[in-house]
Amino acid sequence: MELRGAKQDLYDNIEWYKPTVSRGGRGLSEVSVSVKKGGGKAEVKVIEERCKGCGFCIEFCPMHVLDYSPNINARGAHPPYVKNPDACTACGLCEQLCPDLAIYIVKKKEG
Amino acid sequence: MRRDVLTGSYFTLGDIACAEGALAAGCKYFAGYPITPATEIAEHMARRMPEVGGVYIQMEDEIASIASVIGASYSGMKAMTATSGPGFSLMQENIGLAVMTEAPLVIANVMRGGPSTGQPTKGGQQDVMQTKWGSHGDYEVIAFAPSSVQEMFDLTIEAFNCSERFRCPAFVLADENVGHLREKLVIPEPHEIKLIERKRARGDPKDYAPFRPDEDLIPPMAHFGEGFRFYATGLTHNERGLPRTVDPEVHAKLVRRLNDKIRRNAKDIIKVERLYLDDADICVIAYGIVSRSAATAVKMARGMGIKAGLLKLVTVWPFPSDEVSRLSEGIKKFLVCEMNEGQIVREVERCNKCSKVAFLPKLGGEIHTPREILSAIRGGEAR
Amino acid sequence: MSQLVHPLEKFVRPGMASRIWCSGCSDGIVLNEFLRAIDELGLDTSKMVVVSGIGCAGRASGYMNVDAFHATHGRAIPVAVGIKVARPDLNVVVISGDGDLFSIGGNHFLHAARRNVGVKVICINNFNYGMTGGQAGPTTPLGAHLTTTPYGNIENPINLVQLAAAVGAVYVARWTAFHIRRIKESIKKSLAKKGFTFVEVVGICPEQYGRRQKMPKPIDMMMWFKKNSVISKELDPSKAEFTPERIVVGEFVDAEKPEYTELMREQVNSIIGRLEKEGRLTNAEI
Numbered sequence: 001m002e003l004r005g006a007k008q009d010l011y012d013n014i015e016w017y018k019p020t021v022s023r024g025g026r027g028l029s030e031v032s033v034s035v036k037k038g039g040g041k042a043e044v045k046v047i048e049e050r051c052k053g054c055g056f057c058i059e060f061c062p063m064h065v066l067d068y069s070p071n072i073n074a075r076g077a078h079p080p081y082v083k084n085p086d087a088c089t090a091c092g093l094c095e096q097l098c099p100d101l102a103i104y105i106v107k108k109k110e111g
Numbered sequence: 112m113r114r115d116v117l118t119g120s121y122f123t124l125g126d127i128a129c130a131e132g133a134l135a136a137g138c139k140y141f142a143g144y145p146i147t148p149a150t151e152i153a154e155h156m157a158r159r160m161p162e163v164g165g166v167y168i169q170m171e172d173e174i175a176s177i178a179s180v181i182g183a184s185y186s187g188m189k190a191m192t193a194t195s196g197p198g199f200s201l202m203q204e205n206i207g208l209a210v211m212t213e214a215p216l217v218i219a220n221v222m223r224g225g226p227s228t229g230q231p232t233k234g235g236q237q238d239v240m241q242t243k244w245g246s247h248g249d250y251e252v253i254a255f256a257p258s259s260v261q262e263m264f265d266l267t268i269e270a271f272n273c274s275e276r277f278r279c280p281a282f283v284l285a286d287e288n289v290g291h292l293r294e295k296l297v298i299p300e301p302h303e304i305k306l307i308e309r310k311r312a313r314g315d316p317k318d319y320a321p322f323r324p325d326e327d328l329i330p331p332m333a334h335f336g337e338g339f340r341f342y343a344t345g346l347t348h349n350e351r352g353l354p355r356t357v358d359p360e361v362h363a364k365l366v367r368r369l370n371d372k373i374r375r376n377a378k379d380i381i382k383v384e385r386l387y388l389d390d391a392d393i394c395v396i397a398y399g400i401v402s403r404s405a406a407t408a409v410k411m412a413r414g415m416g417i418k419a420g421l422l423k424l425v426t427v428w429p430f431p432s433d434e435v436s437r438l439s440e441g442i443k444k445f446l447v448c449e450m451n452e453g454q455i456v457r458e459v460e461r462c463n464k465c466s467k468v469a470f471l472p473k474l475g476g477e478i479h480t481p482r483e484i485l486s487a488i489r490g491g492e493a494r
Numbered sequence: 495m496s497q498l499v500h501p502l503e504k505f506v507r508p509g510m511a512s513r514i515w516c517s518g519c520s521d522g523i524v525l526n527e528f529l530r531a532i533d534e535l536g537l538d539t540s541k542m543v544v545v546s547g548i549g550c551a552g553r554a555s556g557y558m559n560v561d562a563f564h565a566t567h568g569r570a571i572p573v574a575v576g577i578k579v580a581r582p583d584l585n586v587v588v589i590s591g592d593g594d595l596f597s598i599g600g601n602h603f604l605h606a607a608r609r610n611v612g613v614k615v616i617c618i619n620n621f622n623y624g625m626t627g628g629q630a631g632p633t634t635p636l637g638a639h640l641t642t643t644p645y646g647n648i649e650n651p652i653n654l655v656q657l658a659a660a661v662g663a664v665y666v667a668r669w670t671a672f673h674i675r676r677i678k679e680s681i682k683k684s685l686a687k688k689g690f691t692f693v694e695v696v697g698i699c700p701e702q703y704g705r706r707q708k709m710p711k712p713i714d715m716m717m718w719f720k721k722n723s724v725i726s727k728e729l730d731p732s733k734a735e736f737t738p739e740r741i742v743v744g745e746f747v748d749a750e751k752p753e754y755t756e757l758m759r760e761q762v763n764s765i766i767g768r769l770e771k772e773g774r775l776t777n778a779e780i
Contacts, residue, residue, distance in 0.1 A: 045498050046498075047498050047500065050511070050512065052516075052517035052518070053517050054517045054518030054700075054712040054713075055518075055711070055712065055713055056518065056712065056713070056716065059713050077517065093674075095501075096523075096526070096527075096674045096675065097523065097674060098522075098523075098526075099513070099515065099518065099519055099520065099521070099522025099523045099525075099526070100512075100513060100515075100522055101500045101502055101503070101506070101511065101522075101526065102500075104498075104500050104501055112775060114769075114775055114776065117775060117776060117780065121780045123780050127780055131780060139580075140576070140579075140580055142576065155778060158776075158777055158778040159776065159778050161761060161762040161765045161766070162765060162766065162769060162775075162776055162777065162778075164762060164766065166579050166580060166758065168575075168579055170572060170575075170605070171601055171602065171604075171605040172601065174569060174572070175569070175572035175575075175601075175602055175605070176572075178565065178566075178569040178572035178573045178576065178602075179572045179573065179575050179576030179579070180576060181565075181573055181576065182545070182563070182572070182573035182574065182575070182576025182577040182580065183576040183577065183579070183580040185563065185577065186576070186577045186580040186581040186584070187580070187581070188580045190576075190580075204566055205566055205569060207566075208565065208566050208569075212563075296780075335543045335561045335563075335577060335581065335584060336540065336541050336543070336561065336581055336583070336584045337540075338540040339561065340507075340539075340540065340559050340560055340561055341561060341562075342507065342555070342556055342562045342563075342564070343562070343563050343564065344556070344563075344564035345564060345565065345566055346564065353509070353510070353556065354556065354564075
């Protein structure tokens with residue numbers, strides 16, 4: 001009986017995700033998304049002191065609205081900042097994914 | 112006539128008297144697990160609880176029983192469980208939880224021979240120290256030792272009253288001999304039974320702090336579902352109930368208060384019965400079923416001209432330290448009779464100032480006979 | 495101090511907005527989805543009780559502004575059963591971790607499900623005992639390296655969904671921390687359902703589990719869930735496979751069964767009714 005893990009690494013079959021950003025606020029690679037100036041559907045509010053720097057909001061925003069801020073909060077984390085506000089589609093993923101109530105959106109009114 | 116207080120005279124079992132006492136005290140929740148010799152309490156409760164509109168549930172083990180009793184107590188019901196030695200050992204962790212969260216509840220421990228599985232069908236008095244020291248941490252308890260079927264009824268009501276008043280677990284430590292004894296029981300009219308209810312939280316829920324004590328060191332209690340939105344935890348907590356585990360002052364203050372609320376009122380709680388103690392030279396100390404043999408022995412001794420007296424402990428915890436210390440100054444010898452290898456005798460030795468302390472144990476489930484105690488009084492074999 | 499107010503602020507216990515969990519811990523995500531679920535259902539939070547056990551997931555009850563009880567290790571479910579049976583009108587929820595509910599508390603889970611007491615259990619399964627520093631637990635995958643299995647875990651993990659289905663839970667679902675909206679829908683469904691419900695959320699533990707399995711950042715475990723989870727559309731617990739390569743998520747049981755407190759109430763009413771009709775005080779002999 002071959003013990004799994006004894007000779008073979010358990011996660012050999014899983015492709016490692018390599019994040020497009022690294023900590024320290026070096027920024028996203030340039031994303032070419034055509035957005036209308038002032039066309040963002042919601043305002044993204046960040047409560048900086050609550051952020052623990054997990055990166056979920058930044059990594060999972062489909063429109064790359066957010067990026068790591070170069071500032072550090074009292075917890076030692078780089079909170080997100082709104083880099084491309086016009087690209088926001090108000091999907092709410094950042095608000096839903098944040099474990100610490102540190103980010104939320106306020107939908108803009110129509111017209 | 113009311114269904115929860117069945118006024119009348121009966122010839123019944125000690126366990127059944129304990130269950131009827133709980134019902135007369137207003138107990139509406141019983142969770143238990145079958146264990147000899149406390150099974151009769153559970154069986155009787157299974158029949159009676161639905162009749163009084165209460166809840167009977169047989170849980171999967173004693174740990175679940177006591178955990179659910181804590182939950183029911185916090186939901187507003189007077190709750191109890193019944194067990195014996197092996198189950199009592201299982202319950203210790205959650206007894207600590209009941210102490211820390213100040214949940215009023217009653218545990219009936221019908222003691223049997225131990226350690227371990229021991230003698231399931233024979234009595235003992237071997238769980239007395241465990242009642243006080245069984246769980247980890249420092250805490251005070253209130254424990255009663257009934258010696259007759261009538262006392263099983265009365266002291267269960269007393270246990271509920273004490274647990275409600277002091278918001279702590281209270282114990283009824285019957286030995287199996289009393290639990291399985293059949294004797295006369297008189298259940299009084301409902302208006303003759305004095306009941307104490309827990310202090311309830313009042314006022315604005317926003318200002319409520321679940322563990323902020325009043326002058327008497329006991330906080331008013333809120334129940335679940337009343338809108339107080341409080342947090343109760345077994346972790347060291349501040350007055351709002353929030354965990355403050357690394358703060359030494361918060362912990363010291365909390366533990367001291369949990370102990371002081373009973374220590375300060377020990378004089379109200381402690382109950383003893385004295386027989387011929389005013390001019391006694393020898394004081395027999397006994398509790399539970401043994402106190403009945405001791406009473407007969409003391410009367411026989413007096414008949415022979417020996418100045419013997421009896422201090423019967425009705426409450427085993429808190430221990431009547433002041434009384435024993437005071438007595439030790441006037442008498443020559445204490446004779447402690449117990450059905451174990453030496454538990455209450457250690458408390459007597461601790462409080463004793465000037466007299467000698469002799470100990471007469473009896474293991475194996477047999478009760479001391481009056482003649483054995485008499486012969487020890489007369490200077491015969493005793494340790 | 496910012497003036498920004500998060501939409502979930504109204505559910506936060508005063509003074510407890512800041513959570514002790516590690517950066518990226520999915521306990522926070524599950525808690526937030528729970529709060530959104532009770533918000534969308536419009537439940538009366540003064541009639542809700544949350545009971546939790548010991549561990550990181552068990553700290554969730556302290557952050558919500560509802561009646562909450564933090565019990566001893568493994569004993570959250572019996573406390574919850576006592577509360578539900580004493581007060582059937584209250585909504586009783588148990589939030590706890592995999593070790594608390596299935597190692598020390600396994601027996602209580604079995605019997606509460608068997609009885610079908612109306613307690614809603616949410617288990618955040620992060621494959622280890624996180625609070626105490628990352629020891630192996632009953633759900634640790636085979637071969638994993640944790641502090642008490644430094645040479646690799648040789649024990650088979652338990653499949654929580656199949657266990658819950660086998661002991662009779664009426665609603666059983668599994669999602670990962672990635673399936674945020676599905677978690678919320680499952681919680682809503684379980685709160686509305688009568689009986690014992692079980693929702694397993696496969697969670698992210700970056701500091702204890704992820705770091706030792708070469709997934710140190712929160713993103714790494716999240717991407718593992720995203721890439722290796724498969725949603726099952728059938729209500730079939732035998733399809734609820736769980737291996738590191740294939741995590742099957744979805745709803746697996748959705749049944750109807752009489753709930754324990756209802757049966758109890760019926761029985762009590764019929765007993766009292768019969769006694770009153772026959773003019774007797776008691777069935778018991780004293």
